[in-house]
Amino acid sequence: MKRVLVVDDEPQLLRALQLNLRAEGYAVAVATNGNEALRVSSSNPPDVLVLDLGLPDMEGAEVIRGIRGWSDMPIVVLSARHGSTDKVEALDAGADDYVTKPFGLDELLARLRAVERRSSHATTGGVIDAGELHINLGAATVTRDGQRVHLTPREWGVLQMLVANRGNLVTQRQLLQTVWGPAYSEETQYLRVYMAQLRRKLEADPGRPRHLITEAGQGYRFEE
Structure with missing residues (x-):
């Protein structure tokens, strides 16, 4: 349907x-x-x-x-x-x-x-395998090393947007406007907090992330 x-x-x-x-x-x-x-x-x-x-x-x-x-x-x-x-x-x-x-x-x-x-739209049915991560955009699920990872709705919104644009820069403004709303377009501290949470949950070494990459002063990028 x-x-x-x-x-x-x-x-x-x-x-x-x-x-x-x-x-x-x-x-x-x-x-x-x-x-x-x-x-x-x-x-x-x-x-x-x-x-x-x-x-x-x-x-x-x-x-x-x-x-x-x-x-x-x-x-x-x-x-x-x-x-x-x-x-x-x-x-x-x-x-x-x-x-x-x-x-x-x-x-x-x-x-x-x-x-x-x-339309060539395939985002909702996309399945991405990135190292130890298995991300199903359609089912809104993430597993790491075979174990289900629980994400909050905001965390999922950030991850979904990054994964849908994997390999490309997503600006701070784009993330804030889409996940939080236009009124939050300057609240970059929100992103720092949520990216730190995502790295703790998804990265083997949160201090040296492999998948969730920061582009200083610009935004973030998801790498497979």
């Missing part, structure tokens, strides 16, 4: 989309603001995201950029804004498609099927 996250602050539309998408065989999660969308997308990544641009706490384009820092999940924008500037901003931020309100359910379903076909 495909998982879809619908993000909109209009209660009636949200309920209608929940009912109709479930009737079409989707497992539906919902969020009513940008912070919640980033949190849910990170903790339980959907197969496709349906996102309104006009959210109460931030612009939808900010949500898109936050998610694109770690995932290529398909994103379909819903918006009452018909101007080309808004469409260009959303698409440049990383949206895959743009549907203007009002819209028909058949059109939305067709757009969802189209972006799912085009």
Whole structure:
């Protein structure tokens, strides 16, 4: 069953989309603001995201950029804004498609099927073996030397984002905005604490990490 996250602050539309998408065989999660969308997308990544641009706490384009820092999940924008500037901003931020309100359910379903076909998104089903670590992104589990490692939701959010971008730098800002929310984008001490915790749990020698690498003053990187 495909998982879809619908993000909109209009209660009636949200309920209608929940009912109709479930009737079409989707497992539906919902969020009513940008912070919640980033949190849910990170903790339980959907197969496709349906996102309104006009959210109460931030612009939808900010949500898109936050998610694109770690995932290529398909994103379909819903918006009452018909101007080309808004469409260009959303698409440049990383949206895959743009549907203007009002819209028909058949059109939305067709757009969802189209972006799912085009997508190379594999994050939710990814299994990574990195030395003594076995990480299953879809099941949200980690084992070290065959033993299950318990991670808190925040620890998992950080690890998931790093693993999804393994080999590449993930900036402090990207991690903070996606895992904690935009209001925490400058709280770098949070990352130092959580990275130390992750290293204690996952590294054979936390003082000389093999997998969770710090790029001084920039961010972090996961190496296999």
